[in-house]
Amino acid sequence: MSSTNRIVLVVGLVSSLTGLCLVALPSVASLVSLSGVARTAPIALVGMLSLLLAARYVAGEISSSKARHDEQQTRSTEFPTPKHRPGYEHPGVAFARRLGGIEWTDRREEDPKERLELRAELRQAARTVLSRTEQWSRTDVETRLDDGTWTENPQAAAFFADDVVPSLSPWHRVRSLCRSEPVFARRARHAVSELASRFDGNDVSPEVSAAAQTSLDDDLTVTTRSFWDGREGAEAREVSTGRTRGVAAAALGAAGLGIVTLRPALFLLTVFGITVYGYARAVSLPTQTVSVTRTVSEAAPDPGQEIEITVSVLNTGDETLADIRVVDGVPTGLIVSEGSPTFTTALRPGKEATFSYSVEAVAGAHTYDPALVVTRDVAGVRKRERLQQSSETTITCQIREHPVSGNGLQQKTTVLPGQAQSRTKGAGVEFHSVREYRHGDPLSRIDWNRKAKTGEFTTVDFREPHLETTLLVVDARAEAYLESATDCTEPVVRQSVTAAYSIASQLLADSTPVGITALSPQPCWLSPGTGDVHRRQLRELLLRESAFSWDTPDGEFDAIAALREINQRASLETQILFISPLCDDEAREAVRRLDAYGYTVSVLSPDPTVSTASTRTCGVGYASLRRQLRLKELRNAGLNVTDWDPSEPFSGVISRE
Amino acid sequence: MPPLLSSSIALVTAIGTAIVTAVSVYTVAAGTLGVLILGAGLVRGSVNVYSTGTVLLVGAILFAGAVGMAPSFLLAASFLLLLSWNVGQNGFSIAREVGGDTSTRRIELVHTISSSVVLAAGCSVGYAVFLSVTGGESVVALGALLVGVLALLSTLQGEGLFEN
Numbered sequence: 001m002s003s004t005n006r007i008v009l010v011v012g013l014v015s016s017l018t019g020l021c022l023v024a025l026p027s028v029a030s031l032v033s034l035s036g037v038a039r040t041a042p043i044a045l046v047g048m049l050s051l052l053l054a055a056r057y058v059a060g061e062i063s064s065s066k067a068r069h070d071e072q073q074t075r076s077t078e079f080p081t082p083k084h085r086p087g088y089e090h091p092g093v094a095f096a097r098r099l100g101g102i103e104w105t106d107r108r109e110e111d112p113k114e115r116l117e118l119r120a121e122l123r124q125a126a127r128t129v130l131s132r133t134e135q136w137s138r139t140d141v142e143t144r145l146d147d148g149t150w151t152e153n154p155q156a157a158a159f160f161a162d163d164v165v166p167s168l169s170p171w172h173r174v175r176s177l178c179r180s181e182p183v184f185a186r187r188a189r190h191a192v193s194e195l196a197s198r199f200d201g202n203d204v205s206p207e208v209s210a211a212a213q214t215s216l217d218d219d220l221t222v223t224t225r226s227f228w229d230g231r232e233g234a235e236a237r238e239v240s241t242g243r244t245r246g247v248a249a250a251a252l253g254a255a256g257l258g259i260v261t262l263r264p265a266l267f268l269l270t271v272f273g274i275t276v277y278g279y280a281r282a283v284s285l286p287t288q289t290v291s292v293t294r295t296v297s298e299a300a301p302d303p304g305q306e307i308e309i310t311v312s313v314l315n316t317g318d319e320t321l322a323d324i325r326v327v328d329g330v331p332t333g334l335i336v337s338e339g340s341p342t343f344t345t346a347l348r349p350g351k352e353a354t355f356s357y358s359v360e361a362v363a364g365a366h367t368y369d370p371a372l373v374v375t376r377d378v379a380g381v382r383k384r385e386r387l388q389q390s391s392e393t394t395i396t397c398q399i400r401e402h403p404v405s406g407n408g409l410q411q412k413t414t415v416l417p418g419q420a421q422s423r424t425k426g427a428g429v430e431f432h433s434v435r436e437y438r439h440g441d442p443l444s445r446i447d448w449n450r451k452a453k454t455g456e457f458t459t460v461d462f463r464e465p466h467l468e469t470t471l472l473v474v475d476a477r478a479e480a481y482l483e484s485a486t487d488c489t490e491p492v493v494r495q496s497v498t499a500a501y502s503i504a505s506q507l508l509a510d511s512t513p514v515g516i517t518a519l520s521p522q523p524c525w526l527s528p529g530t531g532d533v534h535r536r537q538l539r540e541l542l543l544r545e546s547a548f549s550w551d552t553p554d555g556e557f558d559a560i561a562a563l564r565e566i567n568q569r570a571s572l573e574t575q576i577l578f579i580s581p582l583c584d585d586e587a588r589e590a591v592r593r594l595d596a597y598g599y600t601v602s603v604l605s606p607d608p609t610v611s612t613a614s615t616r617t618c619g620v621g622y623a624s625l626r627r628q629l630r631l632k633e634l635r636n637a638g639l640n641v642t643d644w645d646p647s648e649p650f651s652g653v654i655s656r657e
Numbered sequence: 658m659p660p661l662l663s664s665s666i667a668l669v670t671a672i673g674t675a676i677v678t679a680v681s682v683y684t685v686a687a688g689t690l691g692v693l694i695l696g697a698g699l700v701r702g703s704v705n706v707y708s709t710g711t712v713l714l715v716g717a718i719l720f721a722g723a724v725g726m727a728p729s730f731l732l733a734a735s736f737l738l739l740l741s742w743n744v745g746q747n748g749f750s751i752a753r754e755v756g757g758d759t760s761t762r763r764i765e766l767v768h769t770i771s772s773s774v775v776l777a778a779g780c781s782v783g784y785a786v787f788l789s790v791t792g793g794e795s796v797v798a799l800g801a802l803l804v805g806v807l808a809l810l811s812t813l814q815g816e817g818l819f820e821n
Contacts, residue, residue, distance in 0.1 A: 016805025079754045243746050246708070247739065250715050257719055264787075265728040266719070269735050272783035276739065279775060322771055323764045325754050340759045344751070346767045374754060378771035380747045 047259025054252035061245060080227040080372060082330035082341045088483040088491045088552065091583060091609045092619020095192065096208050099185045104176075115164040115184055122188065123160060126150075126195055128629055133198045155190035155206075162187075189618045196621030199628065204621035224329040225369040228387050236386035243381055244280035247273050280381040289317030290324060290347075292371045292388045296395060301361035303400050306337060310356040311371070315347035322346050323376035326355075326388075329369025333550035334359040334395070335489065361397040362490075363498065365544040368393040399501045399542060432461045469513045469528045471570050472500045473594070474548065475580030475587055476520035477559065481552040482583055484608040484646060495606040495646045496579040497548050501539065502650060503577065503604075508535050517566060518547035519580075519590060521557040525569065559586055560593070567597045575600045581608050583623060588630045595639060602640040605631065610645045658702035658757070659748025662765045667745035670737045671695050674714050677734040678721040687717035695745075704749050711745075714738050728787065736780050743772045 101114045123145065130141045130150060144150040148157030158166070166183050168176065176183065193206040251273025258266030290313055297308040311328055315321055328341040339357030347353060370387040377383075434447060437457030447458045474496050481491040504514045508530060515528035516538060524547040526538060542548055570576070576599045580587045595601045609616075609624035616624070634641050644650070659667075675688030695710025718734050747768050751761050 012805045014805075019805055081756065083756075241746070241750065243743060246711075246742070250719075253715075254719060254722065257723055261723045263722055263725065265726065265731050266722040268728045268732055268783060268787040269718070269722060271786050272732060272735055272779055275779040275782045276776065279779060322767050325751075325764070327754070340756070342755045342759045344755055344759060344761045344764045346763055376768075378768070379775045380743065380750070380768055380772065 044259070047256050049256075050252045050259070051256030054249050054256060057245075057249040057252065061249065078227075080224045080327050080329075082223060082328060083336045085332060085335060085489050085550065086552065088481050088489075090619070091482050091484075091623040092208065092617055094584070095619040095622040099181075099188060099208065102182050102185045102188075104182050112164060118188060119160070119164055122191055122195070125625060125629060126160065126191070128632075129195050129199045129625070151194050153190055153194050155187050156194040159184075159187035159191035192622045192625070193618045196616070196618065196625045199625050202616065204616045204618055206618050208617060208619050223332055223369050224327055224372040224387060227372065236384055238285060238382065238384045240280070240382050241376075241380060244277050247280075248277045251277065279379070283377050283379070283382060285375065285377050285382050285384050286317060286319035286321060290314065290321065290373055290375070290388065291316050292326065292373065292390045294328070294368065294371075294390055294393045296393055298361075299394070300396050300398075303361060303363050303397055305361045305397075306358045307361055307395065308356055308358050309341075310354060311343070312352050312354040313343065313345065313347070313373075314352040315349055318349045320346070320348050321375050322378045323380060325374040327372040327374075328357075329371050330359065331366035331368055331395075331550070333362050333364050333366050335362075359395075361395065362550075363397050363399040363494070363543070364548075364550060366395045366397070366550075368395075396543065399498055399539070401498075401502050401505055430462055434458050434460055468507075469515075469571065469574045470507055471515045471517065471528060471566075471574045471576050472504060473566065473576055473578045474500050474516070474518045474520075475578065475590070476518045476522075476547050476553070477557055477586070478521075478552050478554065479584045479586065480581055482581060482608045484606075484610070491550070491552070492581045492606050492608040492646070493548070494550070495644075496581075496604075497542055499604060499606065499644070499650060500579055501542050504538055505535065508538075514538065515570070515574075516541065517569075518545070519559060519562055520547040521553045521555050522547040524548070527569070528574065559590055563590055563593050563597075566594070570599070572598055575602070577602050577604060579604045579606070581606055582627055582630050582634075583608060585630070588634065591634055591639065592637065595637065602642070603631075603634060604642045604644060606644045606646045608646075610647060659699060659745065659752045660757070660761050660765060662762060663744050663748030663751065663769075664699045666769055667741045667748060668692070668696055668699060670741035670744070671710070671714060673737040674734050674741065675717065677730055677737065678714075678717045678726070680721050680726050681724055684717045684721045684724075687713050687720065691717060695741075699745065699748075702749075702752060704746075707745060707749070711738070711742055714741075729784075732780055732784060736776055739776050740769075740773060743776075744769050747772075 098114075098118055102112075102118070126145060127138070127141055130136055130144070131138060134141075134150075136144065141150070145160045148154075148161030150160075151157050164184060166187075168183065172183065189206040189208065193204045196204040251270045254266045254269040254273065258264065258270065293312050293314070295310045297310075298305065301307050309328070311326070313324060313326055315324075324345050324347060326343045326345075328343075330336060330341050337358050337360045339355070341357050343353070343355040345353040370389045373386050373388045375384050375386075434450075435458065437446060437459050441459045445459050445461075447460050450456060450458050474493070476493050476496070480493050480496070484490065484492050484495070500516060504516065507514045511530050513528035513530050514534075516524075516526045518524040522545070524541065524545045526534075526541050529537075547553070576594055578591050578594065578601060580590075580603070582588060582591075582603070582605045591601060591603055605627075607624075607627070609620050609627060611620055631641050631643055658664075671692050675685075675692050678684045678688050691710045691713030693710070694713060695707055698704070698707025698710055715738065718731065718738065721734070722731050744765075747765070751765070755761060
């Protein structure tokens with residue numbers, strides 16, 4: 001106990017005893033008849049002191065609520081909302097974030113970095129786009145960009161022609177006062193919309209979409225587990241709801257005012273307030289003894305099937321629980337389609353309450369988090385939060401396989417014979433074609449029958465048998481967890497996983513060895529192999545491995561180290577199929593690096609920027625433009641790149657190649 | 658936004674407080690303004706706005722006390738306001754933790770009834786102490802008791818007023 005507390009304690013004891021004495025023995029009070037200053041001074045002092053204390057208390061409350069607010073900024077203290085999936089990043093967010101980085105205050109800097117970088121990046125894109133769409137020469141493009149004659153749009157033209165910190169006319173200055181967006185950012189939007197419209201021929205509006213804006217601000221806690229991770233303490237924690245703090249301040253205020261104005265009625269309020277405050281301090285929560293049991297109507301549903309979850313809450317203690325709130329730990333991937341996974345009730349000892357809701361099954365192994373149970377005392381001044389462990393519930397839903405005819409891989413021959421047949425012709429057993437004799441062809445492959453009949457020398461080609469060991473690398477970095485513009489609740493990684501599974505089973509059906517790995521902070525590796533056991537392993541891995549989960553991975557990730565590890569584990573004859581939305585430069589770098597290691601690399605890229613809306617917003621337009629440029633760059637480097645619009649059937653994409 | 662039942666109870670009791678304290682122009686003004694702001698806080702689902710309304714009503718009660726309202730009325734007004742505050746805050750916590758599409762009537766009713774009981778008990782204890790002490794006409798005794806209880810409460814329970 002601190003010395004201040006000790007003094008306060010002594011004062012409290014003495015004061016209470018005096019008060020009790022005076023109440024019990026009124027004769028003592030009449031003995032001590034104070035007058036003048038001696039009578040008023042202590043009363044006035046106590047009055048002032050209570051008022052001061054009340055003021056201090058209120059000030060403390062304000063500052064602590066500010067601290068709470070700041071804390072909310074740094075980590076999410078929101079209650080879990082398991083009805084929905086977490087908001088995945090909208091493809092347009094990257095551009096919205098870039099624009100957000102440009103502020104009015106940049107004007108004062110000598111070298112506004114954000115602005116210069118954005119302009120350099122857009123100029124690079126503009127060069128490529130204009131030289132491709134307008135058939136202008138390189139110098140033509142440069143001069144047109146510099147003097148702003150490349151477009152009709154004055155805002156877009158000014159973006160490249162004007163200064164990065166535009167000098168504003170007085171009228172613009174006045175207008176800028178009522179706008180929060182810097183002129184430079186507005187021009188950037190127009191330039192992007194102009195470039196993106198030219199590039200794919202569809203209209204791109206210069207607005208940033210609302211979805212991108214909300215995705216930028218969104219920070220929802222979704223699962224009970226992630227809610228609990230933010231707080232210390234293992235199993236349960238008991239907190240005061242802080243509801244009576246204001247009561248104490250009001251009581252002190254009343255006491256001070258009562259003493260100063262000499263109104264005993266105000267003391268009554270203080271006594272009342274202190275009684276309530278005392279109750280709040282003294283009350284204890286019933287030791288929580290609630291058990292939660294969960295039953296699932298179907299543990300292994302098909303994708304899209306509705307499953308009913310029934311949860312029963314039983315009060316196993318011997319005290320009534322006046323206020324029980326249950327938030328069920330619905331896993332991230334599942335969406336509640338009917339009913340609500342939250343429940344409230346009051347339970348007498350031994351009583352049980354049940355609630356149920358439906359979820360829609362999606363591919364993956366979904367393990368329920370423990371339910372979050374919050375109980376309160378009767379007046380609601382104290383509460384206890386607890387993660388209620390129950391028997392583990394897992395819903396396993398198999399990945400739906402796309403029928404695939406080809407596999408989108410670059411054709412490659414090796415020296416080893418195997419089952420899969422390459423399209424390359426050469427020495428072998430199975431007949432492929434006949435061609436004209438070239439000098440140096442082996443004598444055994446000359447078609448002597450034809451020579452005898454017609455006198456021409458021809459050479460027979462055979463199919464060249466070889467072994468294609470394939471490694472599927474799924475890009476599952478946090479950057480690849482983008483919501484696609486068509487389906488806002490499913491991250492594009494899920495498309496990659498489905499595609500990987502379809503391709504792998506197709507290859508395994510041809511007895512081609514397939515391995516799989518993820519470019520993700522969660523390590524995951526399955527060496528190439530064949531056979532039924534391997535097939536099962538592969539499916540289980542795609543279902544259960546945390547690298548392919550519905551949660552966006554967090555934490556630092558060193559892509560280069562991960563690629564180096566892939567290089568160490570895979571043999572050089574392996575073909576690599578990299579599956580990635582290619583929406584950031586790191587993904588492109590990864591492909592280039594794998595290529596540089598000497599592998600035959602093919603890329604399959606599900607496109608998250610495809611939108612069903614007729615006009616796209618500039619955020620999505622920018623993402624799409626950058627992505628297309630990346631694909632083009634990879635194609636130019638000689639890689640086989642397949643662009644896949646996930647709304648199209650997968651088989652069509654592969655056979656198109 | 659807090660559930661309808663809690664909101665209505667909080668609003669009705671707050672209006673009750675404003676009516677009981679309507680003894681002077683100032684208290685009527687503070688009370689009306691307080692109820693309006695409090696109502697706006699409930700409708701908009703903002704705890705801060707709601708608390709501002711409550712603070713205004715506290716001011717109305719204190720002012721009514723300072724201009725000499727009868728102790729029993731004062732007690733009734735604070736009972737109503739505390740009930741309003743408690744029920745309203747509970748409504749906000751339900752909105753935050755459970756959300757709108759779950760039936761919460763049961764816990765709301767249980768909470769309202771049980772907190773009325775607790776507050777009524779607090780009222781009676783307070784009134785009994787007040788009567789017994791002021792019956793002896795010793796304000797000094799009451800003051801000493803108050804200071805003592807407050808000091809003891811805050812030190813013995815830890816994390817008290819003085820450590821804020």
